[in-house]
Amino acid sequence: SQKIEQNSEALNIQEGKTATLTCNYTNYSPAYLQWYRQDPGRGPVFLLLIRENEKEKRKERLKVTFDTTLKQSLFHITASQPADSATYLCALEGDNFNKFYFGSGTKLNVKP
């Protein structure tokens, strides 16, 4: 199995700044890692996937890094906006490809 740690404390930042969220895992390194966004009362929405042989992945204002030595992924939102306020979850594929392990998420609050 896999234990995933995300900061349970909310991250409060000012609009325009870069938000950085952390996802740490404890056991085997997965073939890939995903980040999802979840708004209150809704299901998670897929944002980005990064594979173990990729150091960095970008999509518009989003950037994800994956360090298999540190067993850590960082998720960055540059030029953050109040609309980016949500809970961000990281997910790792399980050891039998059927399961996905999700972190408990970090809530991001972007203040205008």
Next chain:
Amino acid sequence: GAGVSQSPSNKVTEKGKDVELRCDPISGHTALYWYRQSLGQGLEFLIYFQGNSAPDKSGLPSDRFSAERTGGSVSTLTIQRTQQEDSAVYLCASSLVGEGFETQYFGPGTRLLVL
């Protein structure tokens, strides 16, 4: 196009009653997942269906929980003799095996409250 839909959106039941939760995946998606999310917690894997293969039931917390998928499409999660600790949001997701297999598309969830 239509996304993943779930029904009911909210369900309040009394302890000891049975409940059925429904999931309609995206048309053509062969993989279907059920998760449970308790307040402030991450998603807990429950069960996985892929095509005609035997489902992976390893995440079901007890034998009170069961799920089926008929015709490779609609899925029903059944909780028998509900307990208060079953109160949570039950999320369904589907994905397309092959291209984009790893991307899961989630429904809005069913909020279950057991009194």
